[in-house]
Amino acid sequence: MRKGIRKHDETKPTPIRERVWWIAIAPSLWAIHFLACYLSAAIWCEKFSSERGNTTLHGLVALYSLIAIVGILCVAWVSYQTLRRGNHAVPYNFDDPAERTHFLSFTAFLLSVLSAIATIFTILAFVLVGGCD
Amino acid sequence: MTNVRDPKAERLLKAWETPKGWRYWSAVNNSEVGLWYTLTAFAFFLFGGVLALIMRVQLAFPENDWLTAQQYNQIFTMHGSVMMFLFAVPILEAISIMLLPEMMGARDLPFPRLSAYGYWCFLIGGVFVCGSLFFGVGPRGGWFMYPPMTTEYQTGVGPDIWLLGLSFIEIASIAAAVELIVGVLKCRPPGMRLNLIPLYAWYILVVAVMILFAFPPLIAGDLLMELERALDWPFFDVERGGDPMLWQHLFWIFGHPEVYIVFLPSIALVAMIVPTFAKTPMAGYGWIVLAAVGTGFLSFGLWVHHMFTTGLPGISIGIFSAASEAVAIPTGVQIFCFIATLLIGRVTKSVCLLFVLAGLATFIIGGLTGVMVAIAPFDYQAHDTYFIVGHLHYVLVGGTIFPIVAGFYYYYPFVTGKQLSERLGTLAFWLLLIGFNVAFFPMHYTGLIGMPRRVYTYPAEMGFEIPNMISTLGAFIMGCGFIVLLWDVFRSKKKQPYVKRNLWNAGTLEWSGQVPDKPWGIRSIPIISTRYPLWQQENLLADIDAGKFYLPDAEEGLRETLVTSTVDAEPMQCLRVPGPTFLTFFAALFTGGVFIFSTYHWWMLAGICAVCSFVTILVWLWTGTANIPEIESKDVGLGLRLPTYVSGPGAVGWWAMFITMLGDMTAFISLVFGYFFFWTVHQEFPPIEFDGRPVVGPADPWPLVAVGVGVLAWGMVLLSRRWNRKTNPILFIAGSVVTIVLAMVTAGALFWSAYSVGMDPTHHAYSATVCALILWTVLHIAVGAVMLCYCLARRLAKRMDHLHDADIVNVTLYWHFLVLTISITGLVIAVFPRVA
Structure with a gap:
């Protein structure tokens, strides 16, 4: 049996990749992109599309998409770099801070890939459907 | 198997004992509920x-x-x-x-x-x-x-x-x-x-x-x-x-x-x-x-x-x-x-x-x-x-x-x-x-x-x-x-023998319980180092049963569990959890009365239930939450000493308030969504005239006055929390009273913005939406004021002091969300119609 365990120290700063919300950043970027695209399209189609066409809407969506994709790729890159550090094999199931960091990075990386795919799906809807109707 | 004649185990068993007879229904333990x-x-x-x-x-x-x-x-x-x-x-x-x-x-x-x-x-x-x-x-x-x-x-x-x-x-x-x-x-x-x-x-x-x-x-x-x-x-x-x-x-x-x-x-x-x-x-x-x-x-x-x-x-x-x-x-x-x-x-x-x-x-x-x-x-x-x-x-x-x-x-x-x-x-x-x-x-x-x-x-x-x-x-x-x-x-299984412990030979901790199980949940809280501890940690069950891990005893006869950190589960607090009570039943009964009687528009009975519900919940909070412990810290086993009282982001109460307010904010944003939804579907929103009558909006400058005073009230809450920590009860009390007055002014300004111009919520969806936002915000301000009254009473009754300040810390967290609600309501109803 192990004797005791480290007590939590509130005064020590926690590195960003050791926080649980790190894994939620990429899907949150997808969610913000999704909502921005939907709200922009809904407002544009109701208020402006009949007079001004859809060019501005497409421009806005392109801008949102660029920001979202770059953001998601950044999360994926940082997570992947953390993942490759050290010599850890999946499934990251040891009682070790490094294993926990690798697990979080691995999950964050996978979620980044999923978020990127889902974001591209949203973009494809604009590419394929084009306008409001 | 654990020897229940062990005094530690007996004390633990006594603390977690399930109430018997008709009191069984006062149980609050997770197994019963x-x-x-x-x-x-x-x-x-x-x-x-x-x-x-x-x-x-x-x-x-x-x-x-x-x-x-x-x-x-x-x-x-x-x-x-x-x-x-x-x-x-x-x-x-x-x-x-x-x-x-x-x-x-x-x-x-x-x-x-x-x-x-x-x-x-x-x-x-x-x-x-x-x-x-x-x-x-x-x-x-x-x-x-x-x-x-x-x-x-x-x-x-x-x-x-x-x-x-x-x-x-x-x-x-x-x-x-x-x-x-x-x-x-x-x-x-x-x-x-x-x-x-x-x-x-x-x-x-x-x-x-x-x-x-x-x-x-x-x-x-x-x-x-x-x-x-x-x-x-x-x-x-x-x-x-x-x-x-x-x-x-x-x-x-x-x-x-x-x-x-x-x-x-x-x-x-x-x-x-x-x-x-x-x-x-x-x-x-x-x-x-x-x-x-x-x-x-x-x-x-x-x-x-x-x-x-x-x-x-x-x-x-x-x-x-x-x-x-x-x-x-x-x-x-x-x-x-x-x-x-x-x-x-x-x-x-x-x-x-x-x-x-x-x-x-x-x-x-x-x-x-x-x-x-x-x-x-x-x-x-x-x-x-x-x-x-x-x-x-x-x-x-x-x-x-x-x-x-x-x-x-x-x-x-x-x-x-x-x-x-x-x-x-x-x-x-x-x-x-x-x-x-x-x-x-x-x-x-x-x-x-x-x-x-x-x-x-x-x-x-x-x-x-x-x-x-x-x-x-x-x-x-x-x-x-x-x-x-x-x-x-x-079907009756009286003649059927008990199954062996961990019947399916599973690897996870819920199967560590003895058969038949004891009400304490687990004999001692173990250190976990694997995903399937019953498979992968040697001698774990024997050590748990022998009380070799954390909290193997209940010296004070209280129900206790460990609070650990979010990511690495490092021990942070020995949390005292409350025991059996009928208060929760009565609180639910009266809350139910409010909803049920409102359905039939029996407003008098609904009102009585609301008052009873409020009082019951107040008694519940007063007697059962954030109580100042008789010891500041205790040895939880394996040489580890942990505090028995924590306030702020390390405390479970703070997290509960934060999470509840996220949900509350989501409901509020849904109402705001309604306002903007109507804006998208109407050519003219807010409309100038409808059904032969002008559609009036909230009177200037009252929504913005509400935002200003609301921000001031929030600032006073922050100061009150600080004064409390600096062991200055007089300033804390004064600050809280001023905040309550400011909160009332904020609510009054919002109410007046609609009332003074005769806004009729039945006239048009616009009027209804604005009134709904005002109603939501005013109700939340009222709750914020009641919370401050509660903190004042706790301070005066010496149930809260400069070291044990979870109540005011949690109320401050509520006010962070409240000031956001007040600001969004004020800006949406006063400023958006001008820029739309």
């Missing part, structure tokens, strides 16, 4: 199942007049509502309340009284809603309650019963969600880092967060619809600027994540069962976490696929269609992980596993038809036909019912120490599987040949007769399966 919750939810499930059989009898023959259209409408509405609100969501919370602490080696969840309160709310609300059916006044508008049918054409009390009764239960669901989130994040055993927690806990964490963001939009929708029905505020009345589509948006922002809210916890049970019967750790732990979190997020981007036929712009439909396809990716990933685990393991035959496999196969069929209806052109054809009924039952029965039945077989020995019969289980399995497929597979065909949903009968010679008769036969075979299951669960 979880069990009541599960049995009650299962009873509602059986009630919903009987309703389904009645429907199938009615539809067995064409032109059947056994039921009238009105009766049939009530029955299908109640079937859907009961299954979703009284079974699917509560059962997941019930099972989680029962299992989660045991899985994490915790003695209880952090707020046991909140769980008990949630349970009593659920029971009272559920009986109220179901009871309406026996008086012929049940809701008739479908489980989605679409207006204008439920606002203009159904003037009876049915929709009010649905709106108020289920809102009451939704609040209980949110309470359980708060409990579960804090439980997973803060009550894990030392060492159980994020990469080691049981997959069940990951799923429940995701689902509880989903509840937090999915239920509030529905609560906001309920509020708007009840305001329309009770006070004629025209949110959904097209003639006065309202729009029924707003309800559809609010309902489905809840309604689609709801599908995953009920699916993921059931799959979580699968994630616990599969490794046990494959005798190997789950393959792809990280991938499953990806699937759970990914599904949780993506499920919020699907709600419009329930509204494809409402005439939305093509691009909106395209966006949601794409997201509906994308969600198949994470959903599929976890199923591949389960299959991979079964392939690499040495599988042993069991009824649990049969139900798991049936569940996966059925869900996959439902998922595939789901991908079909996510494609808009196909949905145009299938919408509102029996194809959808077939699809949704494949998803819900495959994704929820079969895994839950598997969970029943798996966890029955955990709860009772006895085992269900494998022979009866196999019989029940085949009856359920065959009955289900015979009942629901033909519905795809019935739908494709054109039979609409929600019709109480159909003409002969339409080709619907044979498939409907087959479906009815299947439904009754399925019913027989449930009777066998029921018999197996409730």
Whole structure:
């Protein structure tokens, strides 16, 4: 049996990749992109599309998409770099801070890939459907 | 085995003793409340199942007049509502309340009284809603309650019963969600880092967060619809600027994540069962976490696929269609992980596993038809036909019912120490599987040949007769399966010996309990260093039983558990959790009275109940929360000394307030969404004139005055907290009094902005929306002021001081959200009309 365990120290700063919300950043970027695209399209189609066409809407969506994709790729890159550090094999199931960091990075990386795919799906809807109707 | 004559063990047992006799119902421990919750939810499930059989009898023959259209409408509405609100969501919370602490080696969840309160709310609300059916006044508008049918054409009390009764239960669901989130994040055993927690806990964490963001939009929708029905505020009345589509948006922002809210916890049970019967750790732990979190997020981007036929712009439909396809990716990933685990393991035959496999196969069929209806052109054809009924039952029965039945077989020995019969289980399995497929597979065909949903009968010679008769036969075979299951669960097992400890040879911590189990949850809280500690940590059970880990004793006779850090589960606090009380029952009873009497517009009784509820909750908080401990820290074992009182972000109470306010903010944002929704659908918003009268907005500059004073009040709250910490009670009291005055000025300014210009909320949807935002904000300011009065009283009564300041710290957190609410309301109603 192990004797005791480290007590939590509130005064020590926690590195960003050791926080649980790190894994939620990429899907949150997808969610913000999704909502921005939907709200922009809904407002544009109701208020402006009949007079001004859809060019501005497409421009806005392109801008949102660029920001979202770059953001998601950044999360994926940082997570992947953390993942490759050290010599850890999946499934990251040891009682070790490094294993926990690798697990979080691995999950964050996978979620980044999923978020990127889902974001591209949203973009494809604009590419394929084009306008409001 | 533990020697119970050991004085430490005896003290521990005494502290966690279950009340006896009639006091049994004052229990708040997770084992009792979880069990009541599960049995009650299962009873509602059986009630919903009987309703389904009645429907199938009615539809067995064409032109059947056994039921009238009105009766049939009530029955299908109640079937859907009961299954979703009284079974699917509560059962997941019930099972989680029962299992989660045991899985994490915790003695209880952090707020046991909140769980008990949630349970009593659920029971009272559920009986109220179901009871309406026996008086012929049940809701008739479908489980989605679409207006204008439920606002203009159904003037009876049915929709009010649905709106108020289920809102009451939704609040209980949110309470359980708060409990579960804090439980997973803060009550894990030392060492159980994020990469080691049981997959069940990951799923429940995701689902509880989903509840937090999915239920509030529905609560906001309920509020708007009840305001329309009770006070004629025209949110959904097209003639006065309202729009029924707003309800559809609010309902489905809840309604689609709801599908995953009920699916993921059931799959979580699968994630616990599969490794046990494959005798190997789950393959792809990280991938499953990806699937759970990914599904949780993506499920919020699907709600419009329930509204494809409402005439939305093509691009909106395209966006949601794409997201509906994308969600198949994470959903599929976890199923591949389960299959991979079964392939690499040495599988042993069991009824649990049969139900798991049936569940996966059925869900996959439902998922595939789901991908079909996510494609808009196909949905145009299938919408509102029996194809959808077939699809949704494949998803819900495959994704929820079969895994839950598997969970029943798996966890029955955990709860009772006895085992269900494998022979009866196999019989029940085949009856359920065959009955289900015979009942629901033909519905795809019935739908494709054109039979609409929600019709109480159909003409002969339409080709619907044979498939409907087959479906009815299947439904009754399925019913027989449930009777066998029921018999197996409730038959007397007195002569049956107790099962051996850890019957299935599982690897997770919930199976560490002795048989029969003791009420303490776990003898001592262990250090965890693996994902399957019972498999991978040597001598663990013996060390737990010998009390070699944390909190093996209850020297002060109090119920205690450990609070640990979020990521690495490092010990932070020895948390004293409250014991049995009837306060939670009475609080729920009076809260229920407010909702139930309001349904019938018996305002006097509702008011009395509101006052009683307020007083009961106040007594509960005063006596049971944030009490100053008799010792500042204590030795919890293994030489570790931990504080007994913590305030701020390290405290579970702070987290509960934060999480609750996230849900509250979501409901508020849903109301704000309503304002902007009306802006998009109207050419001119706010309108200048309507129905021969000018449409007036809030009077300048009062909303902005409210924002200014509200910010000042918030600043004073921050100062009051600081003065309290600097041991300056006089300044703290003065600061709190000033804040209360400022809060009243803020509320008064908001009220005056509408009242002074004679805003009539029944005039136009614009007026109604502005008044709803003001009403929401004023109520929240009132709650904020009451909270400060409470802190003042605590300080004066010496139940709060400069070191023990959890009350004022949590109230400050409330005020952070409140100042945001005040600012958004003020800016939206005062500034947006100028810039729009």
